[in-house]
Amino acid sequence: MNLKEWQEAFYKGIFDPTQENIQHACHGVNGTENLSSEDRLGIYRGSILGGITSGLTGIFPVCEKLVGEQYFTQMVSGYLKQYPSGSPDLGNYGEHLPAYISEFEPAKELVYLPDVAQLEWLWHTAFNATDINELSSLPFRPVSELAAIQPEDQALIQFCLNPSASLMQSNFPVHQIWGVNQEDFEGEQTVNLDDGGVNLIVWRSQDFGMRIDVLNDDELKFLTAIQKGKLFADIAGMTFSLPISELLPPYIQMGLIAGFNLGKQ
Amino acid sequence: MSSYKFKGHEIQGAGLGLRSSHYQEIFDTKPDVPWFELLSDNYMSDGGLPIIRAEKIREDYPVTLHGVGMSLGSTDPLNTDYLSKLKALTDRIEPTYVSDHIAWVSVGGKYTHDLLPLPYTEETLHHISDRISQVQEFLGRKILVENPSSYMTFDSTDMTEAEFIKGITQRTDCDLLLDINNIYVSAVNHDFDPYEYLKGIPSDRVKEIHLAGYEKMDNYLFDTHGYQVHPPVWDLYRAALKQFGAIPTLIEWDTDVPSFTTLRQEAKKAEQQLKAFS
Numbered sequence: 326m327n328l329k330e331w332q333e334a335f336y337k338g339i340f341d342p343t344q345e346n347i348q349h350a351c352h353g354v355n356g357t358e359n360l361s362s363e364d365r366l367g368i369y370r371g372s373i374l375g376g377i378t379s380g381l382t383g384i385f386p387v388c389e390k391l392v393g394e395q396y397f398t399q400m401v402s403g404y405l406k407q408y409p410s411g412s413p414d415l416g417n418y419g420e421h422l423p424a425y426i427s428e429f430e431p432a433k434e435l436v437y438l439p440d441v442a443q444l445e446w447l448w449h450t451a452f453n454a455t456d457i458n459e460l461s462s463l464p465f466r467p468v469s470e471l472a473a474i475q476p477e478d479q480a481l482i483q484f485c486l487n488p489s490a491s492l493m494q495s496n497f498p499v500h501q502i503w504g505v506n507q508e509d510f511e512g513e514q515t516v517n518l519d520d521g522g523v524n525l526i527v528w529r530s531q532d533f534g535m536r537i538d539v540l541n542d543d544e545l546k547f548l549t550a551i552q553k554g555k556l557f558a559d560i561a562g563m564t565f566s567l568p569i570s571e572l573l574p575p576y577i578q579m580g581l582i583a584g585f586n587l588g589k590q
Numbered sequence: 591m592s593s594y595k596f597k598g599h600e601i602q603g604a605g606l607g608l609r610s611s612h613y614q615e616i617f618d619t620k621p622d623v624p625w626f627e628l629l630s631d632n633y634m635s636d637g638g639l640p641i642i643r644a645e646k647i648r649e650d651y652p653v654t655l656h657g658v659g660m661s662l663g664s665t666d667p668l669n670t671d672y673l674s675k676l677k678a679l680t681d682r683i684e685p686t687y688v689s690d691h692i693a694w695v696s697v698g699g700k701y702t703h704d705l706l707p708l709p710y711t712e713e714t715l716h717h718i719s720d721r722i723s724q725v726q727e728f729l730g731r732k733i734l735v736e737n738p739s740s741y742m743t744f745d746s747t748d749m750t751e752a753e754f755i756k757g758i759t760q761r762t763d764c765d766l767l768l769d770i771n772n773i774y775v776s777a778v779n780h781d782f783d784p785y786e787y788l789k790g791i792p793s794d795r796v797k798e799i800h801l802a803g804y805e806k807m808d809n810y811l812f813d814t815h816g817y818q819v820h821p822p823v824w825d826l827y828r829a830a831l832k833q834f835g836a837i838p839t840l841i842e843w844d845t846d847v848p849s850f851t852t853l854r855q856e857a858k859k860a861e862q863q864l865k866a867f868s
């Protein structure tokens with residue numbers, strides 16, 4: 326076995342520890358009286374799974390709290406097998422955990438768990454998203470340049486959301502579940518699942534930091550159209566309960582709409 | 591970015607590993623800490639809050655960058671995407687040192703996020719040395735490589751870890767980050783004399799020292815970085831300072847991160863030892 330073959334065997338022996346895979350992984354590994362080569366592989370397994378689990382606990386603390394440490398660890402080891410980590414940055418790992426949880430049989434009763442995980446992932450990505458002060462790396466023009474757009478070009482404006490922003494919909498009051506499970510939460514601890522679904526936008530504002538805002542159906546429809554890159558002319562043709570002249574300005578003011586491009590007819 | 595107060599600053603004394611739970615206290619109190627070590631892998635996303643905070647720290651302190659993502663001992667091709675991001679980070683933060691480990695982390699593009707052991711053979715020595723040279727060329731600077739703690743040795747190993755490390759420095763001209771805790775942990779786990787190990791390390795290469803706390807298990811020592819530094823590691827540290835001089839030293843505390851005050855107390859202990867050898 327050369328080094329490459331052994332490293333591959335080691336990986337399998339960690340993440341898919343069948344008797345055969347363990348034996349392969351232990352090829353050429355010294356055992357001692359106190360610790361067999363299998364024991365030594367096991368130390369690495371514990372260390373690797375422990376490290377990744379604690380990384381994911383950092384991103385999904387509410388999920389971990391809801392299901393408990395043991396259960397969460399079990400979920401992570403299944404997730405790792407199905408979705409290996411492809412980046413040196415552990416902070417990039419976890420995108421597919423919500424999808425995995427929704428397929429995870431033992432968690433089926435916690436119907437809202439995949440959405441809680443999704444909310445936590447969006448929070449994590451918003452936290453790490455590019456700051457709008459770093460404009461040189463952003464693919465849009467600042468809203469301050471809107472005034473310079475010729476009237477005949479206004480129909481072609483495509484507004485752009487703050488790069489940290491993500492929209493989500495849930496059939497459960499997932500923002501409340503998230504809220505009451507924050508460490509600094511004070512107040513009524515119970516969430517009534519019958520409160521029903523919610524539309525959310527998760528983002529990082531320049532002035533107020535991390536935010537989760539609740540949207541009504543109109544606001545969701547409007548912001549979804551913007552997120553999809555629809556031209557202003559098309560959005561103006563959609564029906565909302567408020568005129569666009571009232572819907573738009575607050576979003577620009579709070580920085581949720583952070584810039585624009587000019588599209589093609 | 592030439593605005594940093596500590597441009598190209600030589601570090602000295604006992605630094606601290608920067609942990610997110612301590613940012614606010616550092617910003618608020620501007621503590622007298624000689625330098626901070628940042629985990630480079632946490633600052634790779636271009637323009638997010640982590641990098642903005644790192645730049646703020648950098649305004650007041652020299653920093654070093656320490657990572658596990660190079661996967662220097664892996665048989666995969668080098669991850670040039672990662673290295674490009676690391677290079678951008680070094681351009682931005684201007685660290686005094688950039689370091690990673692004598693270990694492998696990934697295979698087949700899949701990452702374990704842990705430092706995995708290598709057999710110490712001529713073949714591995716050539717392999718890892720080539721990769722370290724490529725990384726140094728890519729980054730346009732020397733790197734420091736760190737000795738890992740380990741729980742496994744191999745039939746095929748035909749040299750000691752110290753010989754392996756010495757061979758790396760000869761082939762690549764890289765420098766060393768010597769982790770005293772790791773030496774002690776491996777010495778207990780593999781039954782070798784840690785003081786003999788120190789003697790085999792080329793003194794002029796050691797630029798930084800790590801100290802950390804291990805956890806005593808039934809049949810081995812486990813390197814958790816979750817405790818205070820244990821007495822035998824302090825003893826070994828003194829022997830290292832005697833051999834290498836007052837090398838800048840960092841306390842690593844990664845799990846169950848304590849209060850900033852506790853962390854500083856631990857660094858003060860190292861500071862006292864350093865004073866005796868400077």
Ligand SMILES: [Fe+2]
Pocket residue numbers: 736769800842
């Ligand atoms: Fe270390």
